[in-house]
Amino acid sequence: MPEAAQVASLVRTSLEACGVDIDSLQGEQEARSPLTGTVLTMVASSSFDDIDRMIGEAAEAFTSWRDVPAPVRGGLVKRWGELLTEHKDDLANIITAEAGKITSEALGEVQEMIDICDFAVGQSRQLYGKTMPSERPGHRLMETWHPLGVVGIISAFNFPVAVYSWNTALALICGDTVIWKPSETTVLxxxxxDALLGQAVKDVGAPANLHKLAITDRVGGERLVDDPRVALISATGSVRMGREVAPRVAARFGRALLELGGNNAAIVAPSADLDLALTGIVFAAVGTAGQRCTSMRRLIVHESIVTELTDKLVAAYGTLRIGSPLQSENLVGPLINQGSFDAMQATLTAARAQGGTVLCGGDRVLAAEAPGAYYVQPAVVRMPGHTPVVADETFAPLLYVMTYRDLNEALTLQNGVPQGLSSAIFTNDQIEAERFLSASGSDCGIANVNIGTSGAEIGGAFGGEKETGGGRESGSDSWKNYMRQATNTINYSGMLPLAQGVKFL
Structure with missing residues (x-):
């Protein structure tokens, strides 16, 4: 287990490499590492006056940035992507120390940022509108897309930078400015x-104040949510948070893009390749210590193969090395804090009370070496059916196993939760796969065949239905979230016929 001083030194070196002057940021807010449970440094918080000023400056910057040609705006994002590539290892070090991700996952998160920058640069030349046939002679009917305004981004600890980049890269090429409220646990x-984006702005000569960073708590975040100068709030977090954010934004007729909870399931059919399924299940359930919104929470297995698969699963869990993600041999890092550990223990107690049997895991480990950190053994729980506890999302490495007899029953179990983010089926039966992907199949925003529930690529739109919030980020046509649409009619006929044959004067 690394010493706290070692982790703090690594973070300081990496921050300085990215252009952050830690000494100038000293304040009252603690930045802790889940690896050791100790304080890395102290950081100053943004006051209400600071946040109000940031919104005003971003709104003012928008008035000039919106008129910059979109391909030129893409040049800023291109430079940002180059700096992210240059500092990939530095950023991964900070993510590992602050969010607890193993090195490969931390590097993967930075790669997501680089990939969305590449995507956005291409998109900057493809902000297409349509031309539609007009019913009136000598008229042209078309749509155009225009920059929206200030975009407020509220992100979560589990992907401390990738989700911000999904929003920011697209918002910038669309002509918007951004204000970011990161999780209080991942401010470093x-x-x-933010420092690397600031450097990119300087390098390409873009207007100042295109991006702002508000280090604040929930109350400070409410200032963004309620301010009418913020055209769009993109919020990633819990369903509880979404229930509070959405009505407040709607009350002022703003836009909300919500990425909320996920209670993701995989169906394993009798025809499935169990070795392939096992690999997909373990990563999806255990990756990031079960703290992904796309983490697999439920495993719905055909009754004919459940014993074979659970035996393989328990054996695979027994090989997982748990410990500091700075040590390359470890695959499972810590939970973010004690609250996450306590929630997992409470859920295990509830699962047992509802007839569940813990097949493996659930215990805290390494407490003597790191008393302030919360490392835990990933747990597999066999459940007698879809009991109430299964419908709740617990942000920890906790996987429920249930059985089914036919695909209709499996789909009922899959869709029988309030959340609708990610889903998967493991099958070599094409009819089953097509049924799963059909309108009467999975009701989630992400539906996969023969891969797990986590590990989305940026080329596809990311998001889910029901209590997941309905938002879409990253690829496909998600750029439209950050723009406003206008319908234009151009009359070149020299006459003024009215639509629908209306006669007037």
Whole structure:
């Protein structure tokens, strides 16, 4: 287990490499590492006056940035992507130390940022509108897309920088400005990423104040949510948070893009390749210590193969090395804090009370070596059916196993939760796969065949239905979230016929 001083030194070196002056940021807010449970440094918080000023400056910057040609705006994002590539290892070090991800996952998160920058640069030349046939002679009917305004981004600890980049890369090429409220537990990652964007702005000569970083708590975040100068709030977090954010934004007729809870399931059919399924299940359930919104929470297995698969699953869990993600041999890092550990223990107690049997895991480990950190053994729980506890999302490495007899029953179990983010089926039966992907199949925003529930690529739109919030980020046509649409009619006929044959004067 690394010493706290070692982790703090690594973070300081990496922050300085990204252009952050830690000494100038000293304040009252603690930045802790889940690896050791100790304080890395102290950081100053943004006051209400600071946040109000940031919104005003971003709104003012928008008035000039919106008129910059979109391909030129893409040049800024291109430079940002180059700096992210240059500092990939530095950013990964900070993410590992602050969010607890193993090195490969931390590097993967930075790669997501680089990939969305590449995507956005291409998109900057493809902000297409349509031309439609007009019913009136000598008229042209078309749509155009225009920059929206200030975009407020509220992000979560589990992907401390990637989700911000999904929003920011697209918002910038669309002509918007951004204000970011990162998770209070991952402010150092935010400082590093914001510094690199600031350097990109200078390098390409873009207007100042295109991006702002508000280091604040929930109350400070409410200032963004309620301010009418913020055209769009993109919020990633819990369903509880979404229930509070959405009505407040709607009350002022703003836009909300919500990425909320996920209670993701995989169906394993009798025809499935169990070795392939096992690999997909373990990563999806255990990756990031079960703290992904796309983490697999439920495993719905055909009754004919459940014993074979659970035996393989328990054996695979027994090989997982748990410990500091700075040590390359470890695959499972810590939970973010004690609250997450306590929630997992409470859920295990509830699962047992509802007839569940814990097949493996659930215990805290390494407490003597790191008393302030919360490392835990990933747990597999066999459940007698879809009991109430299964419908709740617990942000920890906790996987429920249930059985089914036919695909209709499996789909009922799959869709029988309030959340609708990610889903998967493992099958070599094409009819089953097509049924799963059909309108009467999975009701989730992400539906996969023969891969797990996590590990989305940026080329596809990311998001879910029901209590997941309905938002879409990253690829496909998600750029439209950050723009406003206008319908234009151009009359070149020299006459003024009215639509629908209306006669007037």
């Amino acid at each position: 990652s935010a400082l590093a990423v």
